[in-house]
Amino acid sequence: MITIATAECFTHGILAREIHALAQGYEDNFGSNYSYLVNKVQKDCLKDAIREDKCSIFDLTDLSVTCGLFIPTLDAVKSILQIENPVEPLELVKGIKVYDDDGDIEMSILMAEAAKKISNSSIGIGTTAGIGYGGIAIVDDDMIISTSSDVSANLIDADSNNLYMRQKSGIEKTLKILIYYLNGNFDRFNALQNVNIIYK
Numbered sequence: 001m002i003t004i005a006t007a008e009c010f011t012h013g014i015l016a017r018e019i020h021a022l023a024q025g026y027e028d029n030f031g032s033n034y035s036y037l038v039n040k041v042q043k044d045c046l047k048d049a050i051r052e053d054k055c056s057i058f059d060l061t062d063l064s065v066t067c068g069l070f071i072p073t074l075d076a077v078k079s080i081l082q083i084e085n086p087v088e089p090l091e092l093v094k095g096i097k098v099y100d101d102d103g104d105i106e107m108s109i110l111m112a113e114a115a116k117k118i119s120n121s122s123i124g125i126g127t128t129a130g131i132g133y134g135g136i137a138i139v140d141d142d143m144i145i146s147t148s149s150d151v152s153a154n155l156i157d158a159d160s161n162n163l164y165m166r167q168k169s170g171i172e173k174t175l176k177i178l179i180y181y182l183n184g185n186f187d188r189f190n191a192l193q194n195v196n197i198i199y200k
Contacts, residue, residue, distance in 0.1 A: 006065075015068070082114060114126075134149050
């Protein structure tokens with residue numbers, strides 16, 4: 001069983017809910033809202049597995065979501081995630097941390113590491129986005145996978161449509177990367193924009 005904990009900002013806890021639905025095998029109204037995407041990615045992984053004579057893919061029901069946290073504010077980063085020295089935000093909007101792309105990437109890694117640590121999970125996922133494309137991180141004991149959404153938006157402008165499109169992009173990209181990661185299919189990252197792997 002692989003356990004996952006999330007600390008999410010611009011994805012609003014949706015990743016935890018989606019991964020939980022996939023892990024539990026829920027269907028219909030209680031199932032994943034991104035099942036079409038997940039099924040496509042799993043089929044891609046199966047094709048690659050068959051080509052490599054593996055003929056099997058990761059069973060998503062072998063996942064368990066330990067916790068899913070919605071952490072938009074700097075105070076919650078410090079008190080709940082216990083990050084003593086978070087990245088200094090460019091601005092606070094009602095306590096919500098606002099970074100540029102570099103700050104978001106750095107902060108998402110800290111959030112993912114913290115979620116993993118405090119929940120004693122196998123994998124931590126962190127997301128945060130202020131001005132720009134945002135930051136997404138998936139971490140385990142050996143590596144950090146960092147990326148961003150493919151849609152730019154500005155939290156300060158509060159343009160709901162742009163913010164929604166960035167969120168949707170971030171959720172879809174994170175689910176793709178997570179499934180490729182679980183299948184050990186790192187070559188598939190090459191088709192995605194701005195994906196970096198750091199080995200610890």
